Amino acid sequence: MSSEIQLTPIRGIPEIRPGDDLGLMIARAADKMKFKITDGDIIVVAQKIVSKAEGRLVNLESVTPSEFAVEIANKQQRDPRLIEVVLSESANIVRSDDHVLITETKHGFVCANAGVDRSNVVGKEWVSLLPVAPDDSALLLKTRFAELLKVNAAVVITDTFGRAWREGLTNVAIGVAGIKPLKDFRGKTDDHGKELSATVLAVADEIAASSGLLMRKTARIPVVVIRGYYFDHGEGSARELVRLKERDLFR
Amino acid sequence: MSSEIQLTPIRGIPEIRPGDDLGLMIARAADKMKFKITDGDIIVVAQKIVSKAEGRLVNLESVTPSEFAVEIANKQQRDPRLIEVVLSESANIVRSDDHVLITETKHGFVCANAGVDRSNVVGKEWVSLLPVAPDDSALLLKTRFAELLKVNAAVVITDTFGRAWREGLTNVAIGVAGIKPLKDFRGKTDDHGKELSATVLAVADEIAASSGLLMRKTARIPVVVIRGYYFDHGEGSARELVRLKERDLFR
Numbered sequence: 001m002s003s004e005i006q007l008t009p010i011r012g013i014p015e016i017r018p019g020d021d022l023g024l025m026i027a028r029a030a031d032k033m034k035f036k037i038t039d040g041d042i043i044v045v046a047q048k049i050v051s052k053a054e055g056r057l058v059n060l061e062s063v064t065p066s067e068f069a070v071e072i073a074n075k076q077q078r079d080p081r082l083i084e085v086v087l088s089e090s091a092n093i094v095r096s097d098d099h100v101l102i103t104e105t106k107h108g109f110v111c112a113n114a115g116v117d118r119s120n121v122v123g124k125e126w127v128s129l130l131p132v133a134p135d136d137s138a139l140l141l142k143t144r145f146a147e148l149l150k151v152n153a154a155v156v157i158t159d160t161f162g163r164a165w166r167e168g169l170t171n172v173a174i175g176v177a178g179i180k181p182l183k184d185f186r187g188k189t190d191d192h193g194k195e196l197s198a199t200v201l202a203v204a205d206e207i208a209a210s211s212g213l214l215m216r217k218t219a220r221i222p223v224v225v226i227r228g229y230y231f232d233h234g235e236g237s238a239r240e241l242v243r244l245k246e247r248d249l250f251r
Numbered sequence: 252m253s254s255e256i257q258l259t260p261i262r263g264i265p266e267i268r269p270g271d272d273l274g275l276m277i278a279r280a281a282d283k284m285k286f287k288i289t290d291g292d293i294i295v296v297a298q299k300i301v302s303k304a305e306g307r308l309v310n311l312e313s314v315t316p317s318e319f320a321v322e323i324a325n326k327q328q329r330d331p332r333l334i335e336v337v338l339s340e341s342a343n344i345v346r347s348d349d350h351v352l353i354t355e356t357k358h359g360f361v362c363a364n365a366g367v368d369r370s371n372v373v374g375k376e377w378v379s380l381l382p383v384a385p386d387d388s389a390l391l392l393k394t395r396f397a398e399l400l401k402v403n404a405a406v407v408i409t410d411t412f413g414r415a416w417r418e419g420l421t422n423v424a425i426g427v428a429g430i431k432p433l434k435d436f437r438g439k440t441d442d443h444g445k446e447l448s449a450t451v452l453a454v455a456d457e458i459a460a461s462s463g464l465l466m467r468k469t470a471r472i473p474v475v476v477i478r479g480y481y482f483d484h485g486e487g488s489a490r491e492l493v494r495l496k497e498r499d500l501f502r
Contacts, residue, residue: 210258
């Protein structure tokens with residue numbers, strides 16, 4: 001039935017290295033699975049492989065922590081070099097206690113450790129950073145899929161963030177191309193003619209979250225293709241998903 | 252391919268009234284679509300129809316607002332009777348300004364207006380409240396599907412909540428049955444032998460969010476069946492998704 005949505009994990013993507021042609025590697029993996037990416041598909045890509053392809057990796061051995069980083073690290077019993085990297089990726093500290101360091105990244109995202117992460121990176125002392133401009137990264141992939149596969153597919157780049165008030169992490173969108181990240185129902189009415197209230201939906205985050213069901217941490221599934229979801233095409237930015245500080249009651 | 256996930260919207264569910272056998276009505280609608288619910292499916296149900304079936308509806312004409320409700324209503328230019336209902340559903344006010352009223356519900360959920368909502372309810376003066384015990388509501392549905400369809404399917408009840416830091420609403424889980432809402436990867440290692448950090452995933456919220464792609468506000472799709480997601484069976488509670496106040500840096 002055409003109203004279904006299918007989520008397909010793309011398997012067999014090799015370990016990504018700086019400079020790799022990520023779009024090509026995703027296209028090849030899909031091809032090997034005999035999975036044909038088509039117009040209207042949404043290709044959801046985990047931040048980690050985008051960061052690796054873009055060389056957004058830091059060796060902690062090359063990092064000299066500031067006094068402030070050492071202070072936080074001592075308090076949190078963590079590696080001061082890691083804290084230094086987190087601070088250098090941050091525009092502001094949003095909250096910090098004895099365990100966690102939640103910051104606003106230079107992109108405006110609010111998350112733990114500015115998205116800096118040790119896991120799934122080769123080498124004990126290496127960490128990955130978020131892409132510098134995840135919307136641009138998404139557009140680059142979208143363009144590459146258009147070139148290689150002759151398809152008009154949207155791209156969403158995701159990372160796994162925590163939330164206020166709720167336990168557990170979920171996948172959210174940090175970069176988009178070819179899809180509007182928010183869908184605005186304001187002014188529309190329900191089945192009973194009443195105006196819908198407060199209904200701007202974060203569809204890119206719902207797309208990211210759905211891909212999270214397949215992108216399990218221990219499985220090597222960094223790409224999921226979503227088919228059958230009819231979305232608003234067009235240029236958007238994941239920054240639209242970031243609430244401006246002035247509108248945010250929790251900063 | 253068996254590793255895919257399918258999301259199927261259940262259409263043709265009639266307007267739900269207090270006392271309706273919701274499980275039966277969902278089963279009938281699926282049957283009419285020739286869609287066979289099977290073991291391992293996750294049946295995601297919008298809070299609104301659960302609340303309606305349970306009679307969690309209030310006529311604002313029957314409400315006398317307190318002085319405090321009037322005060323907030325004046326400040327926010329909203330209906331004082333609605334504010335009164337919100338306050339009566341709340342354990343605490345978390346934040347309030349000239350526009351929004353974010354409270355902790357009696358269940359512990361943090362959301363705007365304690366989940367009280369005017370839209371998609373018959374009658375201009377009627378509003379819907381969240382179910383009193385959404386886990387119990389989910390279990391009742393799960394049991395009904397077992398009776399009617401002889402299936403062991405999980406049930407997730409969802410509502411659409413806002414978030415701190417990010418624009419737009421997403422579907423989250425407010426009740427679960429037959430599925431553990433969190434998946435804990437702590438102590439497991441990545442492909443490179445490094446321990447995964449901070450990886451408790453809110454799978455029930457990712458399930459809810461994915462259903463949100465099909466439960467559009469103006470379309471009459473209050474139920475989505477998710478197939479092909481291999482989850483941790485067992486008794487859980489959506490309360491596990493609620494961060495305890497002592498652990499929450501944003502309350």
